Amino acid sequence: MFAYAPAPESRGHVDIAPSYGLFIDGEFTDAADGRVFKTVSPATEEVLSEVAQAGAADVERAVRAARAAFPGWSGLPGAERAKYLFRIARIIQERARELAVLETLDNGKPIRETRDADLPLVAAHFFYYAGWADKLPHAGFGQNPRPLGVAGQVIPWNFPLLMLAWKIAPALATGNTVVLKPAETTPLSALFFAGVCRQAGLPKGVVNILPGYGDAGAALVAHPDVNKVAFTGSTAVGKEIARTVAGTGKKLTLELGGKGANIVFDDAPVDQAVEGIVGGIFFNQGQVCCAGSRLLVQESIADELLDSLKRRLATLRLGDPLDKNTDIGAINSAEQLARITRLAETGEAEGAERWTAPCELPSSGYWFAPTLFTNVSQAHTVARDEIFGPVLSVLTFRTPDEAVAKANNSQYGLSAGIWTEKGSRILAVANKLRAGVVWSNTFNKFDPTSPFGGYKESGFGREGGRHGLEAYLDV
Amino acid sequence: MSTTAHDAPAAAPPVPASALPPAPFTDATASNRALTRFLHGLPGVDPVGLEARAAALGTRSIKTTAKAYAIDLAISMIDLTTLEGADTPGKVRSLGAKGANPDPTDRSTPRVAALCVYPDMVATAKEAVAGTGINVASVATAFPAGRAALDVKLADVRSAVSAGADEVDMVIDRGAFLAGDYLKVYDEIRAVKEASGAARLKVIFETGELSTYDNIRRASWLGMLAGADFIKTSTGKVAVNATPSNTLLMLQAVRDFRAQTGVQVGVKPAGGIRTSKDAIKFLVLVNETAGEDWLHPHWFRFGASSLLNDLLMQRQKLRTGRYSGPDYVTVD
Numbered sequence: 001m002f003a004y005a006p007a008p009e010s011r012g013h014v015d016i017a018p019s020y021g022l023f024i025d026g027e028f029t030d031a032a033d034g035r036v037f038k039t040v041s042p043a044t045e046e047v048l049s050e051v052a053q054a055g056a057a058d059v060e061r062a063v064r065a066a067r068a069a070f071p072g073w074s075g076l077p078g079a080e081r082a083k084y085l086f087r088i089a090r091i092i093q094e095r096a097r098e099l100a101v102l103e104t105l106d107n108g109k110p111i112r113e114t115r116d117a118d119l120p121l122v123a124a125h126f127f128y129y130a131g132w133a134d135k136l137p138h139a140g141f142g143q144n145p146r147p148l149g150v151a152g153q154v155i156p157w158n159f160p161l162l163m164l165a166w167k168i169a170p171a172l173a174t175g176n177t178v179v180l181k182p183a184e185t186t187p188l189s190a191l192f193f194a195g196v197c198r199q200a201g202l203p204k205g206v207v208n209i210l211p212g213y214g215d216a217g218a219a220l221v222a223h224p225d226v227n228k229v230a231f232t233g234s235t236a237v238g239k240e241i242a243r244t245v246a247g248t249g250k251k252l253t254l255e256l257g258g259k260g261a262n263i264v265f266d267d268a269p270v271d272q273a274v275e276g277i278v279g280g281i282f283f284n285q286g287q288v289c290c291a292g293s294r295l296l297v298q299e300s301i302a303d304e305l306l307d308s309l310k311r312r313l314a315t316l317r318l319g320d321p322l323d324k325n326t327d328i329g330a331i332n333s334a335e336q337l338a339r340i341t342r343l344a345e346t347g348e349a350e351g352a353e354r355w356t357a358p359c360e361l362p363s364s365g366y367w368f369a370p371t372l373f374t375n376v377s378q379a380h381t382v383a384r385d386e387i388f389g390p391v392l393s394v395l396t397f398r399t400p401d402e403a404v405a406k407a408n409n410s411q412y413g414l415s416a417g418i419w420t421e422k423g424s425r426i427l428a429v430a431n432k433l434r435a436g437v438v439w440s441n442t443f444n445k446f447d448p449t450s451p452f453g454g455y456k457e458s459g460f461g462r463e464g465g466r467h468g469l470e471a472y473l474d475v
Numbered sequence: 476m477s478t479t480a481h482d483a484p485a486a487a488p489p490v491p492a493s494a495l496p497p498a499p500f501t502d503a504t505a506s507n508r509a510l511t512r513f514l515h516g517l518p519g520v521d522p523v524g525l526e527a528r529a530a531a532l533g534t535r536s537i538k539t540t541a542k543a544y545a546i547d548l549a550i551s552m553i554d555l556t557t558l559e560g561a562d563t564p565g566k567v568r569s570l571g572a573k574g575a576n577p578d579p580t581d582r583s584t585p586r587v588a589a590l591c592v593y594p595d596m597v598a599t600a601k602e603a604v605a606g607t608g609i610n611v612a613s614v615a616t617a618f619p620a621g622r623a624a625l626d627v628k629l630a631d632v633r634s635a636v637s638a639g640a641d642e643v644d645m646v647i648d649r650g651a652f653l654a655g656d657y658l659k660v661y662d663e664i665r666a667v668k669e670a671s672g673a674a675r676l677k678v679i680f681e682t683g684e685l686s687t688y689d690n691i692r693r694a695s696w697l698g699m700l701a702g703a704d705f706i707k708t709s710t711g712k713v714a715v716n717a718t719p720s721n722t723l724l725m726l727q728a729v730r731d732f733r734a735q736t737g738v739q740v741g742v743k744p745a746g747g748i749r750t751s752k753d754a755i756k757f758l759v760l761v762n763e764t765a766g767e768d769w770l771h772p773h774w775f776r777f778g779a780s781s782l783l784n785d786l787l788m789q790r791q792k793l794r795t796g797r798y799s800g801p802d803y804v805t806v807d
Contacts, residue, residue, distance in 0.1 A: 001767055001770075002541065002545065002548070002758065002762045002767060002770055003540075003541060003544075004535065004536070004541045005539040005541040005542070006538075007536035007537075007538050116534070267518075268518070269518055269519040269520055269521040269524065270518040271518070271520070271525070271528075271727050272520070272521040272523075272524030272525060272528070275524055275527075275528050276524065315763050324534070324535075324536035325535055421521075441521045441523070441524065442521075442523065442524065
């Protein structure tokens with residue numbers, strides 16, 4: 001048997017300090033009330049480091065620093081701001097290996113993904129928005145679009161560094177200053193990024209990083225001197241933020257949950273569709289807001305496709321995320337694992353048929369084997385609620401109209417996929433789908449030039465591309 | 476009087492039952508129209524997705540014990556090949572000796588699967604590998620262009636088989652295939668299969684000339700329906716030969732064919748595979764696409780000449796911890 005020997009990436013590539021402070025006004029500092037929290041590796045439950053926990057007083061300090069830095073930063077010529085962004089992008093490329101290992105340790109996702117997907121995209125986002133910094137008059141938002149001021153940004157734990165890049169790169173390119181709160185389970189790569197900002201010589205106060213919990217995020221969002229709020233995370237928190245921000249005049253973008261429909265027609269390129277389904281829902285253990293978590297397959301090929309899919313899932317390699325051959329890593333937290341487990345149990349209780357890929361789960365850490373539900377109907381919880389885990393719900397349809405109706409019958413609208421060899425069908429169906437991103441014959445492909453955002457409860461505003469500038473400009 | 480290659484009966488023997496298309500597909504070959512409909516009804520191939528999958532599997536990290544296993548497996552899967560106009564009996568004998576005992580400094584090195592030569596060298600090759608268990612494969616059917624009348628191709632095959640070839644590597648008529656004359660290609664493969672007798676038949680598509688992945692999938696099914704024991708990418712004589720993508724596609728085809736018919740067909744990428752790293756990537760493709768049932772020289776081969784030396788150098792490196800050099804392996 002061809003059993004691949006373990007091929008773990010070395011942890012020695014990155015030094016993790018025993019403790020980290022908040023990054024305010026270019027300095028690392030303790031929290032005002034001295035609170036700290038621990039961040040653990042989800043794959044082993046090992047404590048990686050102790051991190052200062054931001055509270056309201058720290059938010060106050062950070063916003064003040066960002067406000068003080070704003071006139072200088074926004075007053076720089078665009079080409080000067082671009083230099084800093086290019087420098088940051090290059091440092092990220094140079095230190096990509098350190099960052100990939102760090103992200104994998106803190107988040108639990110496989111090194112294959114941090115190394116091959118996250119880090120290249122992070123660098124690409126900084127390069128891309130660096131290119132815009134001196135071309136803002138040509139972006140289509142008027143002759144002299146102005147920055148908004150201080151941006152308060154709250155990001156999730158599923159793509160800690162990539163979400164940071166999506167938020168910080170356009171904010172800086174347009175001349176805003178930033179206070180960013182990373183998630184409490186994944187603060188380390190953002191703190192590493194604080195070091196990158198120092199290495200790049202970024203002026204003090206332009207970027208401030210406040211690791212902390214929801215209370216810090218709420219204080220940041222509510223702060224009267226914040227001009228722009230950007231949030232990526234759950235729909236429930238997004239609604240809370242929208243209520244807080246309503247009537248304040250702050251500009252807001254929300255990138256929230258999803259329940260993406262991946263539609264496979266009977267003339268699809270089957271082998272590639274299977275890969276696309278796997279990449280759509282099992283990438284980052286399904287902890288992706290635009291995951292293709294609802295598979296809609298044409299009835300005539302459903303059995304055949306499911307057989308292929310199960311055979312393919314049996315080859316997925318689950319385990320040590322630092323191993324270069326690992327396809328499926330750990331779930332980010334015990335809390336998230338509990339939520340996935342609960343929703344999967346609901347699926348079974350409601351009568352959907354559960355199938356789990358035959359892989360052995362490690363004894364410590366937070367793990368969930370790739371799981372399929374068949375015999376799912378639109379009425380089932382697993383077809384409606386976002387699970388945010390490696391769980392795929394399979395539904396069938398007979399006609400394109402039925403596929404569109406089912407795909408759109410969701411409170412969400414972030415992503416969708418279409419698989420067919422027929423070009424005209426791609427266009428016809430894509431035009432009817434109420435989703436911010438529609439991929440055809442592929443899934444989960446990202447590029448800094450391409451705008452990303454949702455319909456309905458998946459949020460509003462766009463990140464990425466020229467459209468992504470608008471959220472940070474007074475237009 | 477014994478029958479020799481030269482006076483073998485010209486009339487084709489009756490088709491044995493096993494050479495008929497497998498049961499679910501008997502209708503598919505009833506006419507060129509039926510065959511066209513069948514082949515064009517196969518699922519399409521999305522080139523971007525196929526190449527992305529092949530590239531992703533190429534990043535598997537194979538180290539230590541897995542690498543040692545893969546190197547030995549790859550050596551045992553080699554069809555050690557010389558297909559030059561300038562081939563001499565001496566060269567073929569020397570290749571046979573090398574195939575049987577690839578590394579004189581380490582007798583635990585596995586032997587190769589077969590020696591692959593032109594038909595006129597089959598007898599020499601047979602002698603050279605006598606008693607080693609190595610098969611002799613012969614490219615026949617007007618290799619590499621395949622541009623000859625059918626009876627010439629069949630005579631080519633018969634001469635190889637009667638000289639003792641254990642395996643026949645045939646090329647398909649790419650012109651007929653590209654013109655949509657699938658039944659002609661099918662009939663030719665069938666006829667060659669009959670002429671090959673007990674020898675195992677490898678059908679070469681020359682994927683570099685088929686131009687699309689859809690065509691490669693169609694050719695794969697056409698070959699398997701016609702009774703190919705192996706499907707093989709290329710002759711090694713054109714610009715684009717075996718690639719991870721076209722081999723991945725053919726592995727999907729044999730996997731699907733077995734699922735539908737129960738018949739297992741082998742795969743042979745040929746041409747351009749020169750390094751251990753490349754060979755190991757192909758083994759990963761086999762492992763994760765068709766599955767471990769194909770990880771055996773009976774079901775997977777490398778058509779290669781220079782690959783062996785690189786595998787041997789890597790093998791020596793694993794054994795000694797040091798890289799040797801080209802002078803520590805034999806030139807042929």
